[in-house]
Structure formats: C-alpha cells, structure tokens
Amino acid sequence: xxxxxxxxxxxxxxxxxxxxxxxxxxxxxxxxxxxxxxxxxxxxxxxxxxxxxxxxxxxxxxxxxxxxxxxxxxxxxxxxxxxxxxxxxxxxxxxxxxxxxxxxxxxxxxxxxxxxxxxxxxxxxxxxxxxxxxxxxxxxxxxxxxxxxxxxxxxxxxxxxxxxxxxxxxxxxxxxxxxxxxxxxxxxxxxxxxxxxxxxxxxxxxxxxxxxxxxxxxxxxxxxxxxxxxxxxxxxxxxxxxxxxxxxxxxxxxxxxxxxxxxxxxxxxxxxxxxxxxxxxxxxxxxxxxxxxxxxxxxxxxxxxxxxxxxxxxxxxxxxxxxxxxxxxxxxxxxxxxxxxxxxxxxxxxxxxxxxxxxxxxxxxxxxxxxxxxxxxxxxxxxxxxxxxxxxxxxxxxxxxxxxxxxxxxxxxxxxxxxxxxxxxxxxxxxxxxx
Numbered sequence: 001x002x003x004x005x006x007x008x009x010x011x012x013x014x015x016x017x018x019x020x021x022x023x024x025x026x027x028x029x030x031x032x033x034x035x036x037x038x039x040x041x042x043x044x045x046x047x048x049x050x051x052x053x054x055x056x057x058x059x060x061x062x063x064x065x066x067x068x069x070x071x072x073x074x075x076x077x078x079x080x081x082x083x084x085x086x087x088x089x090x091x092x093x094x095x096x097x098x099x100x101x102x103x104x105x106x107x108x109x110x111x112x113x114x115x116x117x118x119x120x121x122x123x124x125x126x127x128x129x130x131x132x133x134x135x136x137x138x139x140x141x142x143x144x145x146x147x148x149x150x151x152x153x154x155x156x157x158x159x160x161x162x163x164x165x166x167x168x169x170x171x172x173x174x175x176x177x178x179x180x181x182x183x184x185x186x187x188x189x190x191x192x193x194x195x196x197x198x199x200x201x202x203x204x205x206x207x208x209x210x211x212x213x214x215x216x217x218x219x220x221x222x223x224x225x226x227x228x229x230x231x232x233x234x235x236x237x238x239x240x241x242x243x244x245x246x247x248x249x250x251x252x253x254x255x256x257x258x259x260x261x262x263x264x265x266x267x268x269x270x271x272x273x274x275x276x277x278x279x280x281x282x283x284x285x286x287x288x289x290x291x292x293x294x295x296x297x298x299x300x301x302x303x304x305x306x307x308x309x310x311x312x313x314x315x316x317x318x319x320x321x322x323x324x325x326x327x328x329x330x331x332x333x334x335x336x337x338x339x340x341x342x343x344x345x346x347x348x349x350x351x352x353x354x355x356x357x358x359x360x361x362x363x364x365x366x367x368x369x370x371x372x373x374x375x376x377x378x379x380x381x382x383x384x385x386x387x388x389x390x391x392x393x394x395x396x397x398x399x400x401x402x403x404x405x406x407x408x409x410x411x412x413x414x415x416x417x418x419x420x421x422x423x424x425x426x427x428x429x430x431x432x433x434x435x
Contacts, residue, residue: 005057006030007076008067009050013150014090015039016138017065020130022046023140031057031076038297038421039136055079062086065093068157094132094149095160101130101147104274105161107192108169108203109185110319112150114298115169115267118289120148122271125288126280135297135313154178156188164198165277167270171208174316176350182208193218201273203266204228219277221269223262229273231265236329241265245272253282257289260299260326299326302424304431306409308334309424315343315417317354324361327411334411337404338362339396339423341416342370345379348386356389364407365393371418398426405430 006018009030019042022028029049032040043050051057055075058064064080064087072078080087098105104123106116113134120131120139127145132138134150151158151166154175171189173182186208193200193214202209204220204227212218221229229252231243240258243265244251257268268289275285297313308331314323320340327336338359342348348355348370359365367383367390387393396403404412404427414424 001027003027003029003059003062004065005062005076006065006067007053007074008032008070009043009048010037010040011067011069011090012039012134012136013094013132013152014065014067015043015136016132016134017090017094018043018048019046019138020132020140022048023138024130024142029057037136042137058083058085060085063088065090068155089160091157091160095162098147098149098161098163101144102165103161103163104146104148104165104167105151105158105163105192105196106148106167106169106270107151107153107158107189108167109153109172109174110316110322111169111263111267112152113313114264115167115270116148116150118267118292119167119271119274120146121292122275122285122288123148123278123280125284126275126278151192153185153188153192156191158192159188159195161192162195162197164196165274166192166196166200167274168193168200168202168206168209168212169266169270170203170206170318172316172318173350174347177344177346186211199277201270201277203270205266219273221273222266229269229276231269234265236260238330238332241329245269247276252276253286255282255286255289258292260329261322262325263322264326299323302428304428307407307431308411309428310411310413311421311424312413312415313417314413314415315347317351317358320355320358320415321361323413323415324358327413331411334409335363335407337364337366337407337410337412339366339368339404339412339414339420341368341418341420341423342383342386343417345370345372345381349379349381352381352386353389355386359390359393362413365390366396366404367393368396368416368420368423371416371420396423398423401426402430 010032031051031053058079116133123129128141128143129146130140130144132149179185193212200218205222220227230246234243242256300311302309312323314320
C-alpha cells in the first residue's frame with residue numbers, strides 16, 4: 001500500500017486531508033516544524049506519525065502531498081524528485097480526489113469554514129459524508145456519497161477543483177499580497193463558476209455574486225426579496241435566531257439556528273438551498289442543526305467567573321463586525337472588549353481605515369503587534385499606526401495583559417488569524433489565579 005507523506009502536515013487543509021485519507025483506510029504520515037499548532041491534535045488522536053522536516057523522511061514508493069506554503073526547493077521535495085517519488089500539490093490532489101463523490105465546494109471571502117462545518121453536519125444526517133474543513137478538521141467515510149470541502153480563493157487555488165456544487169457566500173477584497181483589487185477577486189470566482197457541474201448556490205445580497213455567469217443554474221439566497229430563498233420574520237434572542245424560509249415567494253418552513261449574527265442565518269440559508277436542490281427533507285435539516293457545535297476558532301467561548309472569553313479567527317474588517325454583532329446578540333448589555341492582532345502587514349496596510357472603523361464598534365479596544373507570515377516578515381507600518389486611528393485604544397503585550405482586568409462582567413473578543421490565542425491564555429491564567 002502506498003504511504004502518503006504530507007510535507008507540512010500541520011497546515012489547516014493538509015491536516016484535514018491527512019485525516020480523511022487515514023479514516024478511509026490509507027497509510028498516512030507527515031512532517032512539519034516542532035511548534036505546536038491546534039491542527040495537530042486530531043492527527044495525534046489518530047496516532048498519525050508526525051515527523052520533523054527531514055529529507056530522509058522520503059522513501060521510494062511514497063506519494064508526497066506538498067503543502068502550498070512550501071516551495072519546490074524544500075529539502076523534502078528536492079529529495080522526492082531525486083528518488084523519482086511522485087510529488088503532488090495539496091489542491092491538485094484534492095481536485096482529483098473529489099471526483100469520486102458528489103462534491104460540494106464552499107467558497108467566499110468570509111464564512112467558508114462555518115458554512116462547510118454546518119453543511120457537512122447537516123448532510124451527514126442524510127447520507128454518508130466525508131468533509132474537509134479549513135479549521136484543521138477532516139473526516140473520511142469509506143462509503144461516502146457526499147464530499148463537502150472548504151475551497152480557498154487565495155492564489156486561485158480553488159481553480160484546481162471542478163465540483164458538482166459551489167456555495168459562494170460573498171466576494172470581498174482580501175489577500176492584498178496576491179489580489180490587486182476586488183475585480184481581480186471577482187475574476188477568480190467567475191472562473192470557478194464556469195467549472196461547476198450541477199449548480200451554484202450564491203448569496204444574492206452580495207452585489208458581485210449577482211454578476212456571476214455560469215453554465216449551470218445559479219440559486220440565490222439572502223434577505224433581499226429578489227432571492228430564490230429568502231429569510232423572513234427573523235427573531236433574534238440570546239439563544240440563537242429563528243426565521244421563516246420562503247422559496248420563490250412561497251412559504252417553505254421555519255428554522256432555528258443556535259448561533260448568532262446575520263451571517264449565521266445566511267450560512268444556514270445556503271445549506272437549506274442546497275439540501276432542497278438535493279431533495280433532503282426539512283425535518284433532517286432541523287434535527288441536525290440541534291446537534292451542531294460550531295467549528296474551531298469561530299466564536300469559541302471560555303467562561304471564567306463572570307467573564308466570557310471568545311476565541312475567533314476574524315482577521316478582516318467584515319469578520320470583526322460579524323463577531324462583535326454576535327457578541328451583542330448573545331450578551332446584550334455586557335461590555336464588549338476587542339483584543340485584535342492584525343494578520344500580515346499587507347492586509348493591515350490595505351485595510352487600515354476599515355480595521356479602525358470595525359473595531360470602534362466594540363466598547364474598548366486593545367491591539368497586539370502585527371503577526372507576520374512566512375511570506376512577509378515586515379512592512380511599512382506598525383501597530384501604532386492603527387492605534388492612532390482608534391481613540392482610547394491601547395497596545396498590549398502578554399506581559400501587560402493585566403490591563404484587561406479593569407473590565408468586569410465583560411465579553412472579551414480575542415480576534416486574529418495569527419497567535420492571538422497566547423494573549424487569551426495569558427489572560428485566562430491571570431483570571432484563574434484571582435479566582
């Protein structure tokens with residue numbers, strides 16, 4: 001049996017794919033740096049071998065799946081080519097692999113991970129389903145009918161996929177280190193649309209998604225009346241949101257989602273639209289939603305005393321607004337404290353004003369040093385440039401985390417795509433000492 005060796009196995013997509021292959025009965029191992037990442041926990045639970053990067057990890061007869069972050073000059077990839085071992089990039093391998101299933105690719109600037117998690121959980125209650133979620137979660141079912149996957153637009157990697165269905169949650173400008181502007185982002189989504197085989201489920205409230213052309217039906221969902229699937233009579237509470245769904249102006253059913261913010265309603269609408277297209281009954285959707293526990297790093301709560309600490313991946317102004325909105329809905333009347341770590345210098349520079357405007361929606365704002373990426377070690381600005389735009393904001397470090405203790409009975413939003421969790425851990429330690 002072929003051994004699949006993952007070069008960069010701790011990457012969020014790579015870890016998920018390794019889990020899927022392992023669950024499906026394949027022989028899997030991988031290598032990475034020694035630093036701990038939350039994506040490695042499910043690998044260790046399966047006893048998948050994780051090695052340090054070393055060209056000697058590569059042996060004849062293997063298939064090497066290479067993470068997109070690692071160049072062809074990486075020692076393991078060089079060694080594989082010397083031995084004549086097949087090297088295939090993550091997204092290329094995945095593009096081939098999904099051909100065995102009814103594939104559902106979930107994409108968009110925001111909401112991909114949450115929608116992929118919800119979609120796979122709901123559809124898994126109807127027929128066996130394998131899934132790949134961008135939070136480092138993967139599951140392979142040997143007799144799977146469906147394959148639900150998160151498809152990222154960065155560097156147009158999702159163009160390696162020709163899915164049966166595409167869910168498109170929104171188009172927004174992000175990844176300024178690669179895309180030149182929003183029209184460039186749109187062109188990538190437009191290209192993907194032409195590769196979809198059965199249907200596209202798109203949020204019609206998004207002006208750019210309204211411009212998409214395809215060779216398959218486009219089903220629009222949203223809150224605007226012109227959509228095919230519309231959420232009406234929305235009732236929000238501290239336990240979630242309820243709403244009626246109308247399909248082309250005809251009442252379909254009422255649904256409840258135990259999650260918060262408008263984005264949660266839209267994510268569920270996307271799932272409902274696809275399920276309706278596939279003939280999956282509303283009762284199954286309702287039943288499965290009750291047991292959905294969310295995905296990693298998306299409004300993940302820890303309660304210590306009368307404080308709520310939230311870990312969230314929000315690293316774009318649109319996502320920050322959505323996270324603050326969720327906190328306001330679930331914890332009305334509580335002080336909302338934002339602790340934000342910008343991710344990459346290019347993104348911080350491109351969205352400096354928007355970051356300031358979005359963070360101002362919190363009651364208090366604390367900023368952490370910009371988290372650089374492997375591709376981009378420094379930039380033209382510092383965290384002080386953002387702090388100047390937000391009156392009353394403060395730059396903190398783990399050593400000065402005690403500044404947060406002045407807020408009582410508050411909701412603390414630790415937001416960012418880097419290592420903002422170290423600030424949360426430091427604060428948790430401080431609160432537990434004082435408990």
